[in-house]
Amino acid sequence: MRTDITLNGSTSATSRYVGWAPSPGEVRLSDPAGAVSPVTVTLRNQQPNVGGQLVFSSAPTQPGTDTLDLVLPIDGSPVPFFTAGRFGAPSERDADAGIEVAEASGAVLSMTQLMVRVRKDANTLTDGERDRFVAAFATLNNRGLGRFSEFRDMHRNEMLAEAHGYDGFLPWHRAYLLDLERELQGIDASVTLPYWRFDQPAPYLFTVEFFGETDPFGTVRFAANNPLQFWKTDQGDGINREPRFNAATEPARDQFGPVRTELATLALGDVYGDFVKMEGNPHARAHTSFGGFLRNAHTAPKDPLFFLLHANVDRLWAMWQWVKKRFDVTVTGTYRFLGQAGQANAERIGHNLLDTMWPWNGDTAIPRPTTAPGGPLAPSVVSSAPSSMPTVGEMIDYQGKMNTGARLAFDYDDVPFEL
Amino acid sequence: MDVKDYRKRIEQRLAQESSSAKSYSDLLDESTSPAERVKGLSEAVGPRAEADLAGAFAVVRNTSEHDDVRVAALASIATAAREREDLLDFLLRLLQDRDQAVVLRRAALTLLLQLRFNSAVLNRKRADFISALRTIVDDPDYQLRSDALETLAQEKDEYVQRRLMDSLTNEGPRLVEPEKAIQLLGYDIHAEQYPFLREVVRQSPSAAVKREAVRLLSADPTSKDLLVDMFRDRAENDEVRRASATALLSLAPEEFETYAREVVLDEQESDSVRAACLSAFGHFANPTERANDGPLNEYLLDLHGESASGPLEKAVRDYKMKYRVE
Numbered sequence: 001m002r003t004d005i006t007l008n009g010s011t012s013a014t015s016r017y018v019g020w021a022p023s024p025g026e027v028r029l030s031d032p033a034g035a036v037s038p039v040t041v042t043l044r045n046q047q048p049n050v051g052g053q054l055v056f057s058s059a060p061t062q063p064g065t066d067t068l069d070l071v072l073p074i075d076g077s078p079v080p081f082f083t084a085g086r087f088g089a090p091s092e093r094d095a096d097a098g099i100e101v102a103e104a105s106g107a108v109l110s111m112t113q114l115m116v117r118v119r120k121d122a123n124t125l126t127d128g129e130r131d132r133f134v135a136a137f138a139t140l141n142n143r144g145l146g147r148f149s150e151f152r153d154m155h156r157n158e159m160l161a162e163a164h165g166y167d168g169f170l171p172w173h174r175a176y177l178l179d180l181e182r183e184l185q186g187i188d189a190s191v192t193l194p195y196w197r198f199d200q201p202a203p204y205l206f207t208v209e210f211f212g213e214t215d216p217f218g219t220v221r222f223a224a225n226n227p228l229q230f231w232k233t234d235q236g237d238g239i240n241r242e243p244r245f246n247a248a249t250e251p252a253r254d255q256f257g258p259v260r261t262e263l264a265t266l267a268l269g270d271v272y273g274d275f276v277k278m279e280g281n282p283h284a285r286a287h288t289s290f291g292g293f294l295r296n297a298h299t300a301p302k303d304p305l306f307f308l309l310h311a312n313v314d315r316l317w318a319m320w321q322w323v324k325k326r327f328d329v330t331v332t333g334t335y336r337f338l339g340q341a342g343q344a345n346a347e348r349i350g351h352n353l354l355d356t357m358w359p360w361n362g363d364t365a366i367p368r369p370t371t372a373p374g375g376p377l378a379p380s381v382v383s384s385a386p387s388s389m390p391t392v393g394e395m396i397d398y399q400g401k402m403n404t405g406a407r408l409a410f411d412y413d414d415v416p417f418e419l
Numbered sequence: 420m421d422v423k424d425y426r427k428r429i430e431q432r433l434a435q436e437s438s439s440a441k442s443y444s445d446l447l448d449e450s451t452s453p454a455e456r457v458k459g460l461s462e463a464v465g466p467r468a469e470a471d472l473a474g475a476f477a478v479v480r481n482t483s484e485h486d487d488v489r490v491a492a493l494a495s496i497a498t499a500a501r502e503r504e505d506l507l508d509f510l511l512r513l514l515q516d517r518d519q520a521v522v523l524r525r526a527a528l529t530l531l532l533q534l535r536f537n538s539a540v541l542n543r544k545r546a547d548f549i550s551a552l553r554t555i556v557d558d559p560d561y562q563l564r565s566d567a568l569e570t571l572a573q574e575k576d577e578y579v580q581r582r583l584m585d586s587l588t589n590e591g592p593r594l595v596e597p598e599k600a601i602q603l604l605g606y607d608i609h610a611e612q613y614p615f616l617r618e619v620v621r622q623s624p625s626a627a628v629k630r631e632a633v634r635l636l637s638a639d640p641t642s643k644d645l646l647v648d649m650f651r652d653r654a655e656n657d658e659v660r661r662a663s664a665t666a667l668l669s670l671a672p673e674e675f676e677t678y679a680r681e682v683v684l685d686e687q688e689s690d691s692v693r694a695a696c697l698s699a700f701g702h703f704a705n706p707t708e709r710a711n712d713g714p715l716n717e718y719l720l721d722l723h724g725e726s727a728s729g730p731l732e733k734a735v736r737d738y739k740m741k742y743r744v745e
Binding site for chain 2 (some may be wrong): 087088131135138139142143144157160161164165166169215216217218219221223224225226227229230232235236237238240254255256257260263264266267268274277279280281283284285287288291292293295296297298299323416418
């Protein structure tokens with residue numbers, strides 16, 4: 001007797017990635033040998049306390065549990081279930097989590113390896129996680145010849161208003177990071193975009209083995225085996241980055257002092273209009289805690305650290321959403337501008353809930369920029385959201401709490417999914 | 420981790436954070452301790468009322484106030500300044516005013532750079548910002564001068580390009596160290612600068628200066644032969660050799676592969692340069708060619724670095740794993 005599992009709509013190994021938000025699965029008897037009536041099976045972790053850990057439920061509105069009993073018809077019809085990572089127990093390597101399907105006698109009918117894949121604090125990565133991420137990022141850059149150049153081109157002077165200074169700052173950058181992360185996962189599916197926790201020292205991150213150490217002239221140096229040494233943007237080699245703080249022992253700080261802490265950022269307010277002021281501090285202050293590429297909005301994405309900085313900005317938004325329960329756009333305070341551009345009291349185009357976002361929408365009509373690099377947002381095998389031309393609104397219910405189909409298939413290690 | 424307990428902990432901490440915050444007007448008040456005012460003002464979202472904004476300006480302008488408090492008061496107006504041309508003009512004037520305390524002027528520049536991220540009004544005043552920065556290219560304060568130079572270079576300002584070249588060719592006063600000046604040219608390198616940079620690579624006694632010049636030559640095909648020479652020169656500084664290798668990898672990948680292979684096979688070679696070559700092979704080479712390179716792969720079976728944790732050892736390990744060399 002055997003069972004097969006489908007995860008995220010596919011039996012392919014490429015779909016076997018979950019976060020904290022429930023992912024849909026199906027289990028069926030693929031070989032009912034010996035069964036004369038429906039078979040009760042138990043779904044459970046293959047190796048409790050080793051690798052990523054999973055929880056299971058029969059519906060996304062049910063809390064996850066360590067095991068789940070299901071009754072499988074002998075005609076092979078699939079039975080749906082949901083699975084997610086157990087909060088606090090992510091994977092460290094691909095396929096280090098497993099779903100074991102066992103029948104009542106204890107016989108194991110199938111084992112399916114998968115990964116509990118979440119974005120982590122860069123300063124806490126294992127050497128293996130670090131090296132895989134660095135390798136994928138260097139490959140995406142490919143000495144200036146890779147697709148990374150399109151991400152760089154999405155964030156120049158002439159495009160800044162698409163993503164800054166208005167309420168769409170957070171949704172736009174969420175889409176930007178998601179697009180980049182999916183490209184990285186196309187290179188190595190086990191990789192996620194880590195975040196730089198800029199309100200804390202990050203000694204592991206600013207090393208030659210990881211994101212580099214800065215020499216006295218602001219040039220970043222890497223270990224001789226680190227592929228980021230070949231980083232290239234705008235036809236120029238290398239990275240200019242000059243921390244104005246001791247990166248090993250201090251949180252990011254500029255002349256005005258340390259960046260706003262996580263707690264102070266969460267305390268900015270209960271409504272989105274107050275929270276989005278974090279674009280100034282800690283976001284802009286994290287940028288100006290450096291000399292070099294990061295200091296100027298036009299050159300900032302030339303430094304790969306930009307994406308880890310913004311992953312933390314996004315994590316802060318995700319944390320705020322969870323603490324304040326801001327996933328439902330019909331609830332006041334989740335987002336401010338609920339209509340679309342052109343309507344009465346609308347915000348600038350691209351910043352209203354129903355607006356599609358440049359560059360993914362390919363819109364180059366005034367007042368948009370004259371080019372739209374990168375094309376549609378990268379698809380994912382583990383989620384059908386967002387659409388290839390996402391709206392601002394599609395970035396808000398990123399865990400699929402209001403609508404399971406809205407799940408964007410990313411999570412942060414310290415931001416749970418909570419019913 | 421129990422999610423409900425986690426939520427409870429965060430909510431408790433948030434409640435404490437909110438209750439401990441002083442009001443903005445209290446932070447402007449001189450009777451509050453300077454340390455508290457500095458911390459509070461630099462973290463404040465900023466004045467909501469016009470009266471508080473006026474109060475913040477009064478603190479900034481008050482030369483009897485501690486400089487740190489004045490700087491913190493300036494930081495606190497960021498949110499208000501975002502949409503107000505009069506406040507932005509104040510910052511631009513402050514930046515250029517050499518009669519003002521340097522710390523305040525530096526603070527004005529930092530604030531303007533932050534506002535470049537999120538102020539549509541400032542971005543419409545880009546020409547004014549560029550003009551203001553040009554006036555401090557010769558400022559006596561090194562930090563202001565250096566930051567202005569860098570920002571102008573990043574904005575591809577032709578005036579600063581000219582000034583940097585003049586400083587490097589002794590036709591104008593030195594503005595920053597030559598390593599930095601060359602680095603800043605890299606934000607908008609022009610073909611007419613390549614002959615000068617090649618001379619720097621050939622003549623400069625400073626490895627850092629040479630390395631910065633090599634970085635800029637990676638887009639110049641006519642510099643290829645020079646880069647090959649630098650890469651292959653065992654007497655040259657390792658950092659310069661690695662920078663040359665990186666440049667060559669872009670300019671002439673096939674030639675790079677030929678020379679890099681020689682370097683890896685040469686036991687007399689620097690571990691650091693060998694590791695860099697192997698790293699390039701591991702990530703950017705033609706995988707079929709690498710996998711079929713019998714002599715190199717056989718050699719690597721026994722190649723070890725000075726230390727098991729060193730870059731060469733790791734590069735060898737990664738290469739072997741990538742191309743299944745066993």
